[in-house]
Amino acid sequence: MLLVTNDVDEALLLADRIAVLDRGPAARIARIFDVNIDRPRDRTAMSSDLAFTALRTEIVNYLSSLEVGGAEQAVVADVPHVEEIESTEAAGSAIALPGIEPIDLRPPMAYREAAETRTDRRFLEFSGLTKVYPTADGPLTVVDGIDLHLNKGEFVSLIGHSGCGKSTVLTMTAGLNPITSGWAALDGHYVDSAGPDKAVVFQAPSLFPWLTARDNVALGVERVYPKATSGERRDIIEYYLDRVGLSDSMDKRASDLSNGMKQRVGLARAFALSPKLLLLDEPFGMLDSLTRWDLQDVLVEVWNRTQVTTICVTHDVDEAILLADRVVMMTNGPNARIGQILDIDLARPRDRKSLLVDPRFYEYRETVLRFLAEADHDEKVAVS
Ligand SMILES: Nc1ncnc2c1ncn2[C@@H]1O[C@H](COP(=O)(O)OP(=O)(O)OP(=O)(O)O)[C@@H](O)[C@H]1O
Numbered sequence: 001m002l003l004v005t006n007d008v009d010e011a012l013l014l015a016d017r018i019a020v021l022d023r024g025p026a027a028r029i030a031r032i033f034d035v036n037i038d039r040p041r042d043r044t045a046m047s048s049d050l051a052f053t054a055l056r057t058e059i060v061n062y063l064s065s066l067e068v069g070g071a072e073q074a075v076v077a078d079v080p081h082v083e084e085i086e087s088t089e090a091a092g093s094a095i096a097l098p099g100i101e102p103i104d105l106r107p108p109m110a111y112r113e114a115a116e117t118r119t120d121r122r123f124l125e126f127s128g129l130t131k132v133y134p135t136a137d138g139p140l141t142v143v144d145g146i147d148l149h150l151n152k153g154e155f156v157s158l159i160g161h162s163g164c165g166k167s168t169v170l171t172m173t174a175g176l177n178p179i180t181s182g183w184a185a186l187d188g189h190y191v192d193s194a195g196p197d198k199a200v201v202f203q204a205p206s207l208f209p210w211l212t213a214r215d216n217v218a219l220g221v222e223r224v225y226p227k228a229t230s231g232e233r234r235d236i237i238e239y240y241l242d243r244v245g246l247s248d249s250m251d252k253r254a255s256d257l258s259n260g261m262k263q264r265v266g267l268a269r270a271f272a273l274s275p276k277l278l279l280l281d282e283p284f285g286m287l288d289s290l291t292r293w294d295l296q297d298v299l300v301e302v303w304n305r306t307q308v309t310t311i312c313v314t315h316d317v318d319e320a321i322l323l324a325d326r327v328v329m330m331t332n333g334p335n336a337r338i339g340q341i342l343d344i345d346l347a348r349p350r351d352r353k354s355l356l357v358d359p360r361f362y363e364y365r366e367t368v369l370r371f372l373a374e375a376d377h378d379e380k381v382a383v384s
């Protein structure tokens with residue numbers, strides 16, 4: 001069997017040999033790795049197998065060493081100093097949804113009072129966050145009571161099987177999807193509408209194709225920094241495009257950029273808004289491994305500088321661990337909840353190479369993989 005893949009773990013799970021192509025044009029097989037791991041192979045058990053981890057590290061490092069094109073080397077610069085606009089979000093009000101008990105959407109008084117101190121703790125808070133979608137077979141409770149706090153500057157990865165409701169949690173938090181019951185509050189304000197204080201990057205690039213990279217970033221920036229001069233705004237736009245490695249492509253139209261470059265623009269746009277909260281929904285899911293690693297590095301680098309509070313939905317266990325302070329694992333839907341929360345106690349700044357030789361990384365990896373495998377098993381038992 002000949003399998004073409006850009007997923008190293010998939011290759012290690014299945015193959016006897018892995019042939020790595022170098023970068024085109026005129027690509028050739030650059031190296032062949034023998035996979036001497038006993039069969040049958042089990043994803044979770046393999047994670048703690050020394051032969052597996054050593055080979056995986058070797059292949060990942062080898063792939064990373066193949067030259068990656070498309071992104072120019074970013075130059076280190078300081079973030080321009082401009083005061084961002086204050087959130088104009090109101091504290092929220094009661095909203096009645098058809099067929100559902102009207103609820104007071106405002107956080108409790110004590111919460112609001114505590115929030116007034118502008119403490120950094122509980123910067124983002126979910127309480128009983130629930131989503132019921134109307135379907136042809138009646139109401140479907142997809143997300144059933146998420147309780148979670150994030151301190152300011154925290155990075156949380158949200159992981160779970162396909163369809164469990166990760167995007168639903170994210171879009172509710174962004175104010176793009178009405179909350180059925182419970183509430184989400186950001187910096188003391190109940191979330192009831194979308195706004196530039198909550199920047200979102202989706203899996204599919206969402207740029208205006210006829211505008212340049214620069215103009216796509218500029219769109220939000222003009223709104224967020226009304227008091228800045230045009231020179232200051234330009235500094236912000238160029239700073240972030242530079243950070244994501246697009247300093248030579250700022251004036252290219254979005255339609256002329258590769259998918260990886262488009263996601264770079266999406267990240268630059270999100271960071272340039274100086275959001276209180278950054279919401280990422282599988283931002284690199286459509287990209288091949290090499291581009292994905294490259295963009296993860298970009299994200300880590302920019303995040304280290306800005307420390308913006310972030311929730312990142314991902315299917316990629318390594319990505320979840322590399323990026324996060326905590327990995328939040330969701331149970332399978334319907335009625336999905338938080339199943340387990342894993343604290344990632346790895347020093348920052350982090351880089352992929354040193355993670356791959358850190359035994360704690362593999363312990364974390366195994367914990368998440370085991371959770372996902374058990375959720376999978378529970379679902380099969382429930383169905384049969
Ligand atoms: N507008 C909608 N109306 C009805 N059901 C919906 C709607 N949007 C999502 N759902 C259902 O809600 C569930 C959760 O969807 P969601 O997109 O949040 O999952 P997800 O965890 O992000 O999945 P994936 O990993 O595949 O992106 C799914 O069963 C989906 O079919």
Ligand SMILES: [Mg+2]
Nearest residue numbers: 166167168281
């Ligand atoms: Mg999704």
